[in-house]
Amino acid sequence: MAPNTRQGQAGTPAVAHARMANAIRALAMDAVEQAKSGHPGMPMGMADVATVLFTKFLKYDPADPAWPDRDRFVLSAGHGSMLIYALLYLTGYGAVTIEEIKRFRQLGSKTPGHPENFITPGVETTTGPLGQGLANAVGMAIAERHLAAVFGGAVDHKTYVIASDGDLMEGVSQEAIALAGHLKLNRLIVLFDDNGISIDGALSLADSVDQVKRFEAAGWNAWRIDGHDPQAIASAIANAQNSDRPVLIACKTTIGFGAPSKAGKASSHGSPLGADEIKGAREKLGWTHAPFEIPADILAAWRAAGQRSKAAHADWKKRLASLDAGKRAEFERRMRGDLPLAALAAAVAKVKGALAATPKDIATRAASEFALEALVPAVPEMIGGSADLTGSNNTRTKAMTVLSAADYGGRFIHYGVREHAMAAAMNGMTLHGGVIPYSGTFLVFSDYARPAIRLAALMGERVIHVMTHDSIGLGEDGPTHQPVEHLASLRAIPNLLVFRPADAVETVECWQLALQAKDRPSVIALTRQNVPQLRNRLDGDNVCAAGAYEIAGPDGAAAVSIFATGSEVAIAVEAAKLLAGRGVAARVVSVPCLQLLLAQPDGVRRAIVGETRVKIAVEAGVRQGWDAVIGADGLFVGMTGFGASAPYKELYKNFGITAEAVAEAATKKLG
Numbered sequence: 098m099a100p101n102t103r104q105g106q107a108g109t110p111a112v113a114h115a116r117m118a119n120a121i122r123a124l125a126m127d128a129v130e131q132a133k134s135g136h137p138g139m140p141m142g143m144a145d146v147a148t149v150l151f152t153k154f155l156k157y158d159p160a161d162p163a164w165p166d167r168d169r170f171v172l173s174a175g176h177g178s179m180l181i182y183a184l185l186y187l188t189g190y191g192a193v194t195i196e197e198i199k200r201f202r203q204l205g206s207k208t209p210g211h212p213e214n215f216i217t218p219g220v221e222t223t224t225g226p227l228g229q230g231l232a233n234a235v236g237m238a239i240a241e242r243h244l245a246a247v248f249g250g251a252v253d254h255k256t257y258v259i260a261s262d263g264d265l266m267e268g269v270s271q272e273a274i275a276l277a278g279h280l281k282l283n284r285l286i287v288l289f290d291d292n293g294i295s296i297d298g299a300l301s302l303a304d305s306v307d308q309v310k311r312f313e314a315a316g317w318n319a320w321r322i323d324g325h326d327p328q329a330i331a332s333a334i335a336n337a338q339n340s341d342r343p344v345l346i347a348c349k350t351t352i353g354f355g356a357p358s359k360a361g362k363a364s365s366h367g368s369p370l371g372a373d374e375i376k377g378a379r380e381k382l383g384w385t386h387a388p389f390e391i392p393a394d395i396l397a398a399w400r401a402a403g404q405r406s407k408a409a410h411a412d413w414k415k416r417l418a419s420l421d422a423g424k425r426a427e428f429e430r431r432m433r434g435d436l437p438l439a440a441l442a443a444a445v446a447k448v449k450g451a452l453a454a455t456p457k458d459i460a461t462r463a464a465s466e467f468a469l470e471a472l473v474p475a476v477p478e479m480i481g482g483s484a485d486l487t488g489s490n491n492t493r494t495k496a497m498t499v500l501s502a503a504d505y506g507g508r509f510i511h512y513g514v515r516e517h518a519m520a521a522a523m524n525g526m527t528l529h530g531g532v533i534p535y536s537g538t539f540l541v542f543s544d545y546a547r548p549a550i551r552l553a554a555l556m557g558e559r560v561i562h563v564m565t566h567d568s569i570g571l572g573e574d575g576p577t578h579q580p581v582e583h584l585a586s587l588r589a590i591p592n593l594l595v596f597r598p599a600d601a602v603e604t605v606e607c608w609q610l611a612l613q614a615k616d617r618p619s620v621i622a623l624t625r626q627n628v629p630q631l632r633n634r635l636d637g638d639n640v641c642a643a644g645a646y647e648i649a650g651p652d653g654a655a656a657v658s659i660f661a662t663g664s665e666v667a668i669a670v671e672a673a674k675l676l677a678g679r680g681v682a683a684r685v686v687s688v689p690c691l692q693l694l695l696a697q698p699d700g701v702r703r704a705i706v707g708e709t710r711v712k713i714a715v716e717a718g719v720r721q722g723w724d725a726v727i728g729a730d731g732l733f734v735g736m737t738g739f740g741a742s743a744p745y746k747e748l749y750k751n752f753g754i755t756a757e758a759v760a761e762a763a764t765k766k767l768g
């Protein structure tokens with residue numbers, strides 16, 4: 098059993114460490130038993146580590162869970178959610194009462210199956226898909242260093258993670274720890290639940306990695322300790338405070354610690370222990386109290402621990418107050434996530450004005466760079482990046498300096514060839530607050546980032562993914578690099594905005610919409626190949642805001658509506674001209690964001706979609722999703738399979754995505 102270390106908080110009688118840790122164990126077993134589902138093993142195993150962290154080191158204030166300079170605590174092993182719920186209850190977060198603990202995993206409770214940052218104050222990020230939390234934490238640690246560089250004393254905190262075997266087996270963890278080591282994120286401290294057990298049984302069934310050596314190889318300090326020895330835990334965390342690099346503390350623990358027959362076994366991982374086992378655990382742990390009952394002295398000691406950082410919080414308020422007024426207001430604006438709206442509007446107007454004066458027939462990726470040259474100075478919280486495709490994604494403006502271990506104040510991150518950790522770290526950056534991350538890769542590699550993009554959508558986080566080379570229009574690199582199903586599959590993710598601008602003007606409008614979407618992530622799909630600038634008037638309004646609009650049309654009634662996105666809008670405009678030559682009036686509707694169109698009130702949507710006899714959609718991707726606009730009997734000109742390697746103009750001909758093909762299909766349908 099865990100030793101009886103005395104460690105009272107100032108002003109409260111000392112309560113033995115073991116009794117405090119056992120309060121976590123008891124709540125975990127009882128809540129899982131009551132819910133008839135859940136994961137008791139991990140909270141019981143990590144109770145000692147968590148107790149030391151939350152009573153001696155972590156800087157937090159239950160009265161103000163969003164205090165900007167709190168330490169961030171990420172439970173990457175989200176299945177152990179009862180660990181964090183127990184901690185939040187015990188330390189006094191108002192939202193997590195004992196009643197909520199009793200309602201573990203029930204509809205509408207503050208204690209859902211896995212931690213959800215948008216449900217439970219004190220939960221920093223949604224976790225459950227293993228590996229994501231660890232990579233989120235890397236992003237939080239990046240944001241912390243960057244803001245410390247920009248705002249000095251207003252930001253000065255650590256990021257702690259509890260990660261499990263599963264977290265460290267996931268590939269994203271390798272990308273994340275390599276990035277963290279490279280950036281020397283020395284305020285990042287990972288407590289690894291080194292219990293040698295996963296769902297299938299002993300870890301030795303599937304894994305024989307030496308994690309300490311692996312982290313060391315990635316530029317971390319890494320130590321092994323007994324995760325049930327409070328002194329060892331405390332001295333390891335104390336040492337980690339002064340590290341010059343990120344720290345892994347591999348805590349050797351026993352899963353299900355205290356359970357008489359299931360401790361150390363996979364059977365304690367993910368199911369209720371059962372009445373007999375719980376009775377035996379109570380005896381073994383010396384816990385004589387009824388389910389959900391925490392003795393007053395233990396609760397008082399925990400609540401006192403929850404008050405530990407009051408002085409640090411007050412101190413931070415003083416530090417913030419000592420900043421000059423402008424800087425303080427800027428810090429507070431950024432942490433609220435409010436944009437500098439006037440500066441943003443002026444930057445957008447400047448770009449549009451320049452494009453109206455001198456139209457640019459350029460690739461939309463180049464148009465995006467042109468827009469960023471104005472947006473990045475106007476919105477100082479934007480932090481750009483690319484997964485080793487900077488020159489192709491056009492995400493780095495001329496004035497941007499690189500964010501590195503030598504200069505955390507830089508605003509461009511070379512993420513390396515690590516799309517997954519890039520996307521997950523961006524989630525962490527946004528969750529931290531104070532920055533708006535945007536990044537770059539090829540659209541086809543959205544697959545490598547998708548698990549993190551999905552979580553950004555679930556959490557409602559503003560992260561912006563620039564994804565270039567968005568169709569067969571990329572040409573010679575061929576079908577491995579040509580996205581076909583990606584627009585459709587990204588549009589299927591709820592709450593994610595997928596933009597595909599047609600020209601330089603739409604590109605800056607889509608950027609504006611993505612930045613203004615405070616509670617949603619965005620993908621901006623951009624071409625490699627040049628496209629003509631179709632919008633030459635100086636429009637004050639952002640006409641992309643409704644998701645679609647008529648970009649070309651006849652004076653009178655139209656017989657045909659052609660809907661298109663991105664590079665195919667120019668093809669649609671050509672097709673309309675061909676049709677006009679044949680005496681057929683056609684209108685063209687540009688659809689820079691299909692989801693925004695479909696989300697319009699019925700009347701608005703119907704007005705944009707129109708009621709022509711023939712409806713035809715043109716997109717160099719699969720048809721899926723377009724029937725909502727053109728109907729099941731509508732015509733679709735696009736892709737039905739994978740692309741090919743050739744110059745892009747030949748590919749468009751080869752796959753029949755041409756103005757002639759569109760005009761032909763429409764004429765045939767008209768009969």
Ligand SMILES: Cc1ncc(C[n+]2csc(CCOP(=O)(O)OP(=O)(O)O)c2C)c(N)n1
Pocket residue numbers: 138139174176177225226227261262263264267290292294295296352366
């Ligand atoms: C990406 C992902 N794959 C699979 C799972 C399902 N799952 C939950 S926990 C777990 C592994 C359990 O082992 P470990 O991470 O060591 O946790 P422990 O049992 O030690 O608490 C798995 C496979 C998941 N949550 N996320």
Ligand SMILES: [Mg+2]
Pocket residue numbers: 261262263290291292293294295
């Ligand atoms: Mg394990």
